Amino acid sequence: MITIRDLAEQLGVSVATVSRALNDQLGVSPELRQRVLDLAAEMNYRPNVAARNLSTDRTHTVIFMVHRRRFPAAADPFYSYIMHGMEASLSLEGYSIMLLTVTDEQLAQGPQSLPALQEKRADAVVLAGPEFLPGFILSVARLGLTTLLVDNALRETPFPAVLADNEGGSRTLTDHLIKVHGHTHIAFLQGPKGWISCEERSAGYQFAVNAAGLESHIVESEDTTPETGQDAFLRAIKDRPETTAIVASNDAMAIGAMRAARQLGIKMPQEMAIVGFDNIFWSAYADPSLTTVSIPTIEVGRLAARLLLERLYGTVTASSRTIVATQLVIRNSCGCMEAA
Amino acid sequence: MITIRDLAEQLGVSVATVSRALNDQLGVSPELRQRVLDLAAEMNYRPNVAARNLSTDRTHTVIFMVHRRRFPAAADPFYSYIMHGMEASLSLEGYSIMLLTVTDEQLAQGPQSLPALQEKRADAVVLAGPEFLPGFILSVARLGLTTLLVDNALRETPFPAVLADNEGGSRTLTDHLIKVHGHTHIAFLQGPKGWISCEERSAGYQFAVNAAGLESHIVESEDTTPETGQDAFLRAIKDRPETTAIVASNDAMAIGAMRAARQLGIKMPQEMAIVGFDNIFWSAYADPSLTTVSIPTIEVGRLAARLLLERLYGTVTASSRTIVATQLVIRNSCGCMEAA
DNA sequence: TTGAAAGCGCTACCAT
DNA sequence: ATGGTAGCGCTTTCAA
Numbered sequence: 001m002i003t004i005r006d007l008a009e010q011l012g013v014s015v016a017t018v019s020r021a022l023n024d025q026l027g028v029s030p031e032l033r034q035r036v037l038d039l040a041a042e043m044n045y046r047p048n049v050a051a052r053n054l055s056t057d058r059t060h061t062v063i064f065m066v067h068r069r070r071f072p073a074a075a076d077p078f079y080s081y082i083m084h085g086m087e088a089s090l091s092l093e094g095y096s097i098m099l100l101t102v103t104d105e106q107l108a109q110g111p112q113s114l115p116a117l118q119e120k121r122a123d124a125v126v127l128a129g130p131e132f133l134p135g136f137i138l139s140v141a142r143l144g145l146t147t148l149l150v151d152n153a154l155r156e157t158p159f160p161a162v163l164a165d166n167e168g169g170s171r172t173l174t175d176h177l178i179k180v181h182g183h184t185h186i187a188f189l190q191g192p193k194g195w196i197s198c199e200e201r202s203a204g205y206q207f208a209v210n211a212a213g214l215e216s217h218i219v220e221s222e223d224t225t226p227e228t229g230q231d232a233f234l235r236a237i238k239d240r241p242e243t244t245a246i247v248a249s250n251d252a253m254a255i256g257a258m259r260a261a262r263q264l265g266i267k268m269p270q271e272m273a274i275v276g277f278d279n280i281f282w283s284a285y286a287d288p289s290l291t292t293v294s295i296p297t298i299e300v301g302r303l304a305a306r307l308l309l310e311r312l313y314g315t316v317t318a319s320s321r322t323i324v325a326t327q328l329v330i331r332n333s334c335g336c337m338e339a340a
Numbered sequence: 341m342i343t344i345r346d347l348a349e350q351l352g353v354s355v356a357t358v359s360r361a362l363n364d365q366l367g368v369s370p371e372l373r374q375r376v377l378d379l380a381a382e383m384n385y386r387p388n389v390a391a392r393n394l395s396t397d398r399t400h401t402v403i404f405m406v407h408r409r410r411f412p413a414a415a416d417p418f419y420s421y422i423m424h425g426m427e428a429s430l431s432l433e434g435y436s437i438m439l440l441t442v443t444d445e446q447l448a449q450g451p452q453s454l455p456a457l458q459e460k461r462a463d464a465v466v467l468a469g470p471e472f473l474p475g476f477i478l479s480v481a482r483l484g485l486t487t488l489l490v491d492n493a494l495r496e497t498p499f500p501a502v503l504a505d506n507e508g509g510s511r512t513l514t515d516h517l518i519k520v521h522g523h524t525h526i527a528f529l530q531g532p533k534g535w536i537s538c539e540e541r542s543a544g545y546q547f548a549v550n551a552a553g554l555e556s557h558i559v560e561s562e563d564t565t566p567e568t569g570q571d572a573f574l575r576a577i578k579d580r581p582e583t584t585a586i587v588a589s590n591d592a593m594a595i596g597a598m599r600a601a602r603q604l605g606i607k608m609p610q611e612m613a614i615v616g617f618d619n620i621f622w623s624a625y626a627d628p629s630l631t632t633v634s635i636p637t638i639e640v641g642r643l644a645a646r647l648l649l650e651r652l653y654g655t656v657t658a659s660s661r662t663i664v665a666t667q668l669v670i671r672n673s674c675g676c677m678e679a680a
Numbered sequence: 681t682t683g684a685a686a687g688c689g690c691t692a693c694c695a696t
Numbered sequence: 697a698t699g700g701t702a703g704c705g706c707t708t709t710c711a712a
Contacts (some may be wrong), residue, residue, distance in 0.1 A: 001689095003688095003689055003690085004689070005689080005690095012698080014693085015689090015690080015700095016693095016699060016701090017697085017698055017699075019690065019692085020691095020697095020698090022691095023691085025692095026697095028697070028698080029698090032697085046455075046458045046459050046460070047459060047689085047690080048394070048397065048398075048688080048690070049393075049399075049459045049460065049461050049688080050390055050393035050394040050688080051394050051689030051690040051691090051704090052689080052690055052691075053389075053393070053394075053690095054388070054391050054393075054688085054689080054690075054705065054706090055689080055691045055692080055703080056690080056691065056704085057390075057704075059389075061438075064439075068424075069684050071424050072412060072417040072420035072424060074375070074621040075621050077412040077417035077420055080411065080412035080417055080420040081412060084408075084411055084412060084441065087440070088408065091440070091441075091456070094455065096437050096456050098401075098438050098439075099404075099423060099424075099427050099439060099674070100427070100431070100436070101427055101428065101431075115434065116431070118386045119386050119387060119388070120386075120388070120389065121436055123388050141476065179704075182653060188619060195590065226625060248503050255625060259625065261682095274475065281414040281415050281623075282415070282622045285595060285622075287627065324675055337568075341705095341707085343705055344705070344706070345705080354683045354684070354705080355683090355684095355705090355707095356682075356683060356685090356708080356709095357681085359707060359708085360682090360707095360708095362682095363707085367682080368681070368682085369681060369682090372682090387705085387706080388704080388705050388706070390704080390705080390706095391688090391706040391707090392705080392706055392707075393688095393706090394688045394689065394704085394705080394706075395687080395688050395705080395706045395707045395708080396688085396706080397688075466689075614688060629701095
């Protein structure tokens, strides 16, 4: 293994100079700098990360923390995508990303139970998903790591967070059912209370429905899987048989609802329009193909990476929530393009 | 931040002793050891990883390397699952896992283009997926990192690798179509040449078909997506209209084939049985639900982690390939349980 | 069993 | 612009 000492000796200069040249710091004459760089390249020099970490107290590493159940979610690798987006961005800046999945027990015990965090293996940490509660979040932040929430947020305390525009997307989606297809009895299949994305989607639905002077109809669920979607659908039409359209909290629920509808012999989209959220890969393969809202997950990850780096370098202090635009994806399940 | 020096001073002993006590090394009297441990706990001492890394030349980190296109694969988060399994196991041993996705250019340029590898940010590296070619693999290994292949293998050189029992799974699956359902004209939708898992699945199919005295019928594809499955299916039945069953290289292709069959008005499973491989979440939601072979991805990850740690600790030297058993998952698309 | 001290490779401060 | 050098916190010889 070759070190800056080797380079320094070869060139007959001090290690300090070599270090400066290598780190692009001022105080080195252009020609000497070039000689250092050339020799480093020639000798295939690689900095020792551990040594640099020790003396700078920086690791150039970010921890991506997510609940173990959610990575990957069987039905939807949402967080895998976000991590992927982060990795691609971070690697460009010389940063690495570590995966840390946490169990319910660890969540309950707090960050003390997470050695990777305590040992400061990273400069920053992303907490992805709604499982992280305020108490946990704040204790992580208190550890001294730069902390960022993704697909989650604190309600009262301002805290850096990146989220999709769930409310806007849901409003647009619901509006589409109302304005384009003329539905007047639309139910919303709501996911668990406390999952911010579900609540925002619910809010978007309600806004659209209220604005149109329609009655809202919210059916609650404990989860957002096909199974719970199926179940919620059945309750929805039992409650109100006049229902002709369903907005599900996500695609998985929507696909479950479709299955339930099909089993009852309900024609889709003619007798029942069903739409989802997330635009998972398989939503295009549902029958009828699912109208939904897409979230640019890679972009969410890219943004998270950028925000983190900005905060690490002190470029920026303010701005708590960052909202990423979503987009309506029209397919067949809303009633559009039936000819296709 | 509290260091071993703080502990040493508090206790009036040397840092060497504290270090030994903390690292469970011999040469410390039981009572002193206990006092050290107690104080460490009381003062909430956390070792500085960078310092330890520097002096031991170990990082207690593993890099999970995968092609950028494959993480996560939109249709099937196969590698996300494996990484997840690895993380869960590694964290128990105090190891962390880093994600490193690589592009085609980086693959072509070799490990030189990957700073994370060169800088020895990890003790070991897993190369997951068939995109890593022998030259690349061997140069990574030459870097001095403990290297392990997952869902890939070298053909000639013995090299540590973990794979699912693709051949066995595929043989069992094909056998099921022959023995239970009496099919005599079964086509195999083959994925790209060079993807070892696809080739093994192909071999399993051929073995079963030959053993039954049937003719094999292999249809090639450039990828293993629903689109390529759809296309391959059409070519298969055009080639041989007598075909009554399809074994696809994976579930995504199988679902694509189903779509093509449905568009042609072919009844499934009565007129056409279609089966897949991987048991992705959505395969249960296909119509008819997909008979397939499940791969215990979490277990694959767990095994990979264990093999890596064993090699890091020099417990084991031999054994190149490790094969993980797969399991037949019977649903409706093969013709079983039609009543259900 | 315990302690002293020499590094690990790099950064950054203080001189020159 | 360049050099000398003191750490960063820990592990690990070597002595006692």
